[in-house]
Amino acid sequence: MSEESSTFAPSTVSYRRCTVNLEQGTVSFQSLPCANLEDVLGGFGRSFQVLEQRTVKNAYSPENPLIVNTGLLTGTAVMTGLRTYFSAYSPLKRSDAGMPGAMWAAGSGNFGNKLKWAGLDELIFEDRSSTPVLAVIREGASGPVVELEPADHLLGLTGHEKIMALHRQYPDAHFAVIGPAGENYQNVYMGAVVMSTDNELKSGEPKSRFAGRGGMGSVMGYKNLIAIVAQSRDKMPPVTSAMRDVNRGVITNGGSARFQPVSQGGGGGTWANIEVLQAFHAVPVNNFRPKGNDDVERLFRDKVEMEFDVFAEACFRCGIRCHNNVFNRTAWGGRGRLQAKYDFEPLILFGSNLGVHQPAQVSELIHLCDLLGMDAISLGTTLAYVLDYNERHPEAPLFNGATFGAFEAIKALIQETGRGGNEGIGRGVKRLSQQLGETSYAMHVKGLELPAYLPDTNPGYIFAIAGGHMSMGTHMLLAKEGVTTVEGWAKAITTTGLLQVGYDMIGLCKFVGAGMGHELVSQAIAEATGLKVPPEDIVAAVRRAYLRGLALELRQGFGEDEYTLPSQVMNDPNPNMTLPAFITRAFIEELKERVWSVFKPEIDELRGAWRDESSEA
Amino acid sequence: MQVTVKLFASLRYRWFEEETRQFPDGSTLLEVVDRIGIPKKELGITLINGSHASLQDVVLDGDVVALMPHIGGG
Numbered sequence: 053m054s055e056e057s058s059t060f061a062p063s064t065v066s067y068r069r070c071t072v073n074l075e076q077g078t079v080s081f082q083s084l085p086c087a088n089l090e091d092v093l094g095g096f097g098r099s100f101q102v103l104e105q106r107t108v109k110n111a112y113s114p115e116n117p118l119i120v121n122t123g124l125l126t127g128t129a130v131m132t133g134l135r136t137y138f139s140a141y142s143p144l145k146r147s148d149a150g151m152p153g154a155m156w157a158a159g160s161g162n163f164g165n166k167l168k169w170a171g172l173d174e175l176i177f178e179d180r181s182s183t184p185v186l187a188v189i190r191e192g193a194s195g196p197v198v199e200l201e202p203a204d205h206l207l208g209l210t211g212h213e214k215i216m217a218l219h220r221q222y223p224d225a226h227f228a229v230i231g232p233a234g235e236n237y238q239n240v241y242m243g244a245v246v247m248s249t250d251n252e253l254k255s256g257e258p259k260s261r262f263a264g265r266g267g268m269g270s271v272m273g274y275k276n277l278i279a280i281v282a283q284s285r286d287k288m289p290p291v292t293s294a295m296r297d298v299n300r301g302v303i304t305n306g307g308s309a310r311f312q313p314v315s316q317g318g319g320g321g322t323w324a325n326i327e328v329l330q331a332f333h334a335v336p337v338n339n340f341r342p343k344g345n346d347d348v349e350r351l352f353r354d355k356v357e358m359e360f361d362v363f364a365e366a367c368f369r370c371g372i373r374c375h376n377n378v379f380n381r382t383a384w385g386g387r388g389r390l391q392a393k394y395d396f397e398p399l400i401l402f403g404s405n406l407g408v409h410q411p412a413q414v415s416e417l418i419h420l421c422d423l424l425g426m427d428a429i430s431l432g433t434t435l436a437y438v439l440d441y442n443e444r445h446p447e448a449p450l451f452n453g454a455t456f457g458a459f460e461a462i463k464a465l466i467q468e469t470g471r472g473g474n475e476g477i478g479r480g481v482k483r484l485s486q487q488l489g490e491t492s493y494a495m496h497v498k499g500l501e502l503p504a505y506l507p508d509t510n511p512g513y514i515f516a517i518a519g520g521h522m523s524m525g526t527h528m529l530l531a532k533e534g535v536t537t538v539e540g541w542a543k544a545i546t547t548t549g550l551l552q553v554g555y556d557m558i559g560l561c562k563f564v565g566a567g568m569g570h571e572l573v574s575q576a577i578a579e580a581t582g583l584k585v586p587p588e589d590i591v592a593a594v595r596r597a598y599l600r601g602l603a604l605e606l607r608q609g610f611g612e613d614e615y616t617l618p619s620q621v622m623n624d625p626n627p628n629m630t631l632p633a634f635i636t637r638a639f640i641e642e643l644k645e646r647v648w649s650v651f652k653p654e655i656d657e658l659r660g661a662w663r664d665e666s667s668e669a
Numbered sequence: 670m671q672v673t674v675k676l677f678a679s680l681r682y683r684w685f686e687e688e689t690r691q692f693p694d695g696s697t698l699l700e701v702v703d704r705i706g707i708p709k710k711e712l713g714i715t716l717i718n719g720s721h722a723s724l725q726d727v728v729l730d731g732d733v734v735a736l737m738p739h740i741g742g743g
Contacts, residue, residue: 310713310739319679319738327678328714328737354682528740532714534721567741630719 060583062086067094067173070198072187074275075114075179079198087665089585089593090557090600094123094173096156096518097557097597099139102176103154104604104662111143111152111267112237112274120167120175120228120280123559127168128580129291131302132370132561136164136228136247138268141608143241144430144480145266145499149609153498154601155266155518157427158556161247162368163226166282171196181276188222190283203278207235210423211246212258214279219253225283226253228263231425234273236472241479242430242501243269246422250368257390258419259377261367264427265519266500288369289580298576303371305567311374313364314353321364321376322396323353329505332531332631336405336504338443338456339436340495344628350409351399359411361387362394372564378415391415392422400504401432406439407456417459417466424470429519433501434481435465437494444490451476492619498610503527507617508626511635511643514615515545515651517553517601522562525552536634542646553601554594596658603655615644670694670730672701677737680707692728699724701734713739 063085071080090097099119108116118140125133138157145153167175170189175198177187186203189196206214211231218227227248234243244264252259263269272278291299302308312318326348329335333342349355353376356362361381364373376395380388392398392415402417403409421428439456442449451474454461468474476484481501485494495502497513503520505527507513512526521527526549529535535544555562558573570587577585617635625633673689684705692701698715702724714737715722728734 309711310741314679314682317683319740320682322741324678324738325740327681328740331677331735331737532740 062088062092065092065583067091067098068171068196069174069176070172070189070196071176071178072198072200073178074181074185074200074277077181077200081195088596089589090597092124092583092585093554093557093590093593094121094126094559095135095137095158095557096139096553096601097593098174099137099156100154100597100600100604101665103139103141104600106141108141109151111141111271114179116141116152116271118177118268118271118275118277120177122164122168122173123557125576125580126559127165127287128559129289129295129299130560130576130580131299132367132372132564133559133580134160134162134164134367134370135556135559135561136161136167136263137556138228138245138263140268140271142266142268142499143237143270143274146482147498147605147609148611148614151608153608153610154604155268156556157245157263157265157268157518158522158562159228159245159247159261159263160367160561161226161249161261163228163247163280163282164559165288165368166226166284169284169287170282175280177275177277180274184276184278186218186279186281187277188281188283191285206278208232211244211425212252212260212423215246215248215252215260216256218279218281219248222281222283224285225281227279227281229279229425230269230272231423231470232472233424233426233470233478234269235278236478237270237273239472239475239478240426240469241267241270242427242434243267243273244425244427245269245272246425251365258423259365259375259390259393260422262422262427264429265522267427267430269425292579294579298572298579299371301572301575302564302568305564305569305572308372308564308567311372311564313373316373320353321374321394323376323394323399325396326400327352329531333628334506334509334531334631336400336436336506338407339405339440339493340502340506341626342506342628347409348404351403351411351414356394356411360391360415363387372561374564378411392418394418397504398428398432401428401436405432405436405504406462408459408462409457410459413459417463420463420466421470424466426470429503430480430501431466431469431477433495434477434484435462437481437485438465438477440493441488441490492623495618497617498605498614506626506629507621508629508633508635509631511541511617511640512545512549513617514640514644515550515602515647517598517605518556523553523556523598523601525549530631534632536632538639538642538646541643542650545647546650550598551591551594553598554590557594557597599651599655599658600662602651603659606655612644616640670696670728672696672728672730673733674701674705675733675735677735679738680711680736694730696728697724698722698726698728698734701728702736707736711738713737
């Protein structure tokens with residue numbers, strides 16, 4: 053990204069794109085002026101403008117591009133500025149009209165930095181290769197160089213094994229790869245992109261990060277693109293005193309503090325959510341159906357620490373040690389093999405929500421999902437549906453007959469799915485439940501499986517555009533504030549909730565960023581890039597980008613009936629949850645009316661501007 | 670007056686899990702929190718008898734107060 057002026061019009065800022073045609077093996081570079089502030093900020097704000105220009109009826113078709121890009125602050129000295137975004141039409145998110153939804157997934161690690169330092173802001177992979185390839189991006193004498201190389205030697209390896217094999221070949225690079233799940237894209241629509249971290253390359257331990265949502269790894273698999281290598285010298289700019297102030301703001305804001313280890317006065321990461329939500333019996337158990345008992349407490353941090361060594365680590369140059377890595381204890385009490393990384397999502401979705409409450413078993417399932425390269429949310433939630441179905445139909449169960457808590461049988465299903473042997477699970481819960489004709493307890497909205505927050509607590513899921521808690525920041529509102537009115541929810545969705553997606557434009561970690569505030573983001577941009585972007589302009593650009601995503605959903609045929617929650621929420625409220633059961637059909641209808649009455653006129657107004665921008669481009 | 674205070678997650682690791690203590694009549698939730706010594710910025714959710722409450726709310730004899738840290742997604 054280069055800018056000609058600090059008091060700028062977006063068109064004075066340019067970004068560097070490389071387009072790789074995988075079918076033809078051709079590579080071209082362009083330096084493009086930004087059409088708007090969304091282009092400048094980057095991430096999905098830019099990639100969705102590309103997707104909007106395409107007519108894509110099937111995610112697995114040559115017309116579907118895979119866009120790999122960074123945010124404005126990726127690769128800068130701003131703390132958490134590590135994000136890479138993968139955007140495409142998703143095999144998983146699909147409208148009832150049969151059209152794929154536009155999606156993006158975000159991941160950390162050091163890949164995005166290397167991509168940017170090699171001289172690229174964006175890579176677009178067009179069409180598909182007839183043979184397995186890897187794309188190598190490196191610094192050339194006169195700019196970035198991108199080459200395609202055979203990748204047959206990587207096939208069949210886990211994501212981590214691929215990363216370590218590539219590390220031996222390219223010691224100064226970072227990697228975005230697919231696991232076996234992505235390779236078996238025909239039967240696995242939930243393949244993740246597995247991204248290398250410095251900790252992983254140094255220790256040899258499987259400490260990858262994942263761009264998981266929406267099956268972007270499966271799109272890579274369809275394209276026969278097995279890995280992307282970003283090779284560059286480290287070019288982290290020097291940290292000025294003003295940047296130090298910005299980073300102090302990042303690290304001390306409330307959003308960050310809750311991720312820091314308890315020993316440092318922090319909240320201990322997302323793990324803490326379990327204890328708080330359990331106080332309301334609102335932790336997903338047995339397919340999002342809390343029982344009102346204390347089974348979940350076996351996954352509380354202090355219980356796990358009795359059995360394992362828990363060590364908090366951070367991403368590359370990030371001061372927020374949010375990774376709770378769980379290690380075995382050796383016979384003499386030292387730190388042994390890495391078991392798994394504990395975050396709230398995988399811990400619950402492979403633990404209590406499958407009826408598995410033993411920490412060692414939960415760790416094994418998380419680890420297996422990671423190695424095979426699947427999205428933990430999509431897989432965990434689809435598995436929970438299968439176990440629920442089997443409990444309801446003991447006379448004719450699905451697959452191997454696994455039920456809640458049947459660890460070995462669940463593990464076998466994960467193995468089978470990740471290797472392409474179980475299309476029923478691999479294609480996600482929406483398709484499976486529709487095939488079976490039992491959709492009421494299939495926990496998805498618009499084809500994307502729900503994260504580990506009960507739908508009974510979050511009607512905001514309806515208006516998330518790229519994953520329930522990734523793209524609508526309302527998933528804790530009931531527990532945090534006790535909001536139960538249509539007015540309260542409509543306001544949250546149409547004002548603060550949608551701003552969650554902004555961090556998936558600029559390159560910062562969204563869950564930390566949410567506590568930063570746009571004033572600090574504005575300062576960070578000014579210090580890192582010299583661009584003066586007032587906070588209100590950032591908010592307006594984020595809002596436009598969100599609305600573009602919503603408009604794209606409508607264009608891809610998502611119908612009014614699809615903007616809803618799983619019907620079990622309305623038809624059979626869970627009596628065990630102590631938070632108010634406020635979501636009725638009437639509530640949802642009224643909420644939708646209020647929210648659309650805000651969003652639809654804005655979308656209509658923006659469509660004119662989008663048409664103008666696209667004709668100028 | 671006697672009030673039972675329950676702490677959750679990181680707060681219980683650093684202070685206590687549950688205690689019943691004496692507080693002056695008419696104390697607000699903020700005064701209860703101050704007496705325990707928990708910095709206000711560390712509080713995410715506050716409940717009195719299971720209902721969401723603000724720090725300005727007055728606590729009554731026999732009430733059960735629940736204090737929770739900030740929580741967030743991911």
